[in-house]
Amino acid sequence: MDTISYFKEQLNQLPQTQPAALARIRQEAADAFVQQGIPATRHEEWKYTRISSLFNKGFEWPVNQSATAVGEDQMQALRLPGSEKANELVFVNGRFSKELSVIRSKDLTVLSLEEAAAGEFEPLIAAHLGHSSDYLKDGIHAMNTAFMQGAVFVHVAKNKIIAEPVYAYHITDARAANSLSLPRSLVYISQAAELHWVETFHTLGMQESFTNQVVEMVAEKDARLFYYKIQHDAPHTNLVSTTHIRQIGQCYTYAVTISLDGHIVRNNTHVVMEAEHGEAHLYGLYFLNGNTHVDNHTIVDNAKPHCYSNELYKGVVGDSATGVFNGKIFVRQDAQKINAYQSNKNIILSDAASVNTKPQLEIFADDVKCSHGCTIGRLDEEGLFYLQSRGIPAKLAQSLLLHGFTSDILEKIKLDVIRDYADQLISQRLELL
Template sequence: MTNVNYFKDQFSALQASDPNELLTGIRKENFDTFSRSGLPTLRQEEWKYTNISSLFDKDYEFAGDGKISPSLLSSLEEMRIEGYQEANELVFLNGRYAPSLSAIRSPETQLIVLPLEEAIDSKYKALVAMHLGQSSSYIKDGIHALNTSFIQGGLFLYIPKGQQLQHPVYIYHLSDAGQHHTLSQPRSLVYVEAQAKFQLAETYRTIGSCEGFTNEVMEIVVEADAFVEYYKIQNDGSNAHQTNTTHIRQMEKSHVHTVVLSLNGGMVRNNLNLVMDARGNETHLYGLSLLRGKTHVDNHTMIDNKMPDCYSNQLYKSVADDASTSIFSGRIIVQPDAQKTNAYQSSKNILLSELASINAKPQLEIFADDVKCSHGCTVGQLDEEALYYLRARGIPKENAEILLLHAFAADIVDQIKLEPLQKHTEKLIYEHLSVS
């Protein structure tokens, strides 16, 4: 059975089995979009360097809830992030939120965690109806629509007003590709009330020798004077492919801080959107890709400045070795009403192999006249003078290169404000760079 026919059959079955009025309407609208658009191809400008449609030459299936095997539990244990004892641990199994595998350590006065379907049937229904699917206004391609077509087993997080969340939220995405090629489609909606502080980290693991594809959408809504830290760690196998969309709306003056770290994987596409809907918003976006083998990572960021006096700063770094590929496309939009916007963007890259490739595309779209905006991009190799300096002091070449790469990565790692996560990240980077 082809993927298209399989998706049609699964869509019809889902609509019949889950007739929730809100979800069935959203699903149908997006499945119509998917049917018209299909999967993105290289002919589309936003996808010119990443051919995910080629991955669907294989027949992917949605994995059922399945049994919790010892191997799944072992993999879940292995992927836990340092500091997990003091964190809320939420697990997605094959793209569906699994409450039985999750551990919520914050009291309900600080954090509300619900399956998305339960949130729709609760006092949060109006809030979900208002914000679920807003990312479709900015990302209109078929792969995003495919996720929204199959919203099922999603997650709803609500941080009440004024809560300074003591326990961060760790989300583990575990996919079982042991029996067949598996398509997982996690969906989350996060609402951060006024004056709240929230820290969230995500990581991924695919088990089995078949291909795994994770097509994730997370929508985060941030209210007045709230502070949100968002971290993503990608360190999966070469048979694990991803498209990730994180869509953050700053509804009132607030602060957002994000770090995306990519080490290992197959073909990975990250969409990170920031919509500044109020005066005085501030956001910081950081990214680090340390790639080897045939890993392909495509980072797309978009910041839409809609109101005046907003500030944003982006710094994305990448290192490409072997036959890996690193792509960065950063888009800053300054709308006509967004006077006195300050927006800065920088992409810094190191190419270590003739077979590796790096493509960087910083973009500014400015429709206001009283702004400060800049962008820059560099692509080079390791500093030969620094390398010579280290080797002259008896450090072997391989170790000297590792030291320089650690130094290159340090100012991104330093932006991880959650101390246990920073230690966890430093350990992963050390292990990654130390593999010969």
């Protein structure tokens, strides 16, 4: 049976007892998925990242999966530092696990999407779930939306600063069989509220693993969102991680993506600025070795005037690894006086490593400031010689230069424990050189 036929069959077995708003989106997504299938590389947005062939290996996607044997033992091995003071949201094979999750902040509401859609939050879900309508345009996004099971809705109340960060763990259990995870969350940050959100991805076992995650985040006026993704799953694992940030009032959002490991990692990080004077920051660091392929697709969509966005992605790519950066900036017709900056800088460490970078500006307004630039090069020989001439051996000099290169991205991580943790991961990577 081919991939689409298999999933079509699975779709038919999904329970139908959903609130109407969810049911409609699910149905549309299912139709779109069946029609579009898994995106092939002839699709412009997937030109450099081949995921279709992964599905030839066959993935189990058991509809009625409930309890799996993920418990405290596994959690202990993968917890992030500072977890004792964090809200922990645990997703196992894409489904939110109430048992493993810990909610510590009283102003943070975490509900299953079905529960939320049946209650007071129904208008928020109707207005924001699937808002980008990417689930109609992109097969992989459609797949996530069509199979939403165990999705969550997270709400931060007005004026509340959530002091304890949210740590979202996405665990895929590939111990017994090839495993597919489709986690989905919708996060709503009310007016003048503040939230720190950290996401990590973990595969158990050595079978094939594919995680296709979508998180949608909505920020109201004066809200502040700090979003961090750290990706260092096992080398055989595959991940498509889609983050849509929607600014519906003048607010401040911040996203940092750190990618270190995996077989194929694709990040879609999109920010839509729908209110004047919004501010968005997007940063990323990929430090790759082995055969890892990391693709960062970003979109900053300036829909209103006077917005500011800053985007910097940096890559260090060694061995036979591949880095891809595709950064789109849209400035819509009425979005005058915006400032949008974008930069992508890469260092290649070996002959077999490669980087594809593509900045894209689509500007329909006539009074804007936009800049973009990208560089790909070797480690600076002159810098290396400078350090060596001061008595620092070549290997250590290289490590200092590369650490220095990554440091401005690491510094963007405002949570001290997470920054130290990411720094430690980078230092470990440097030691392997």
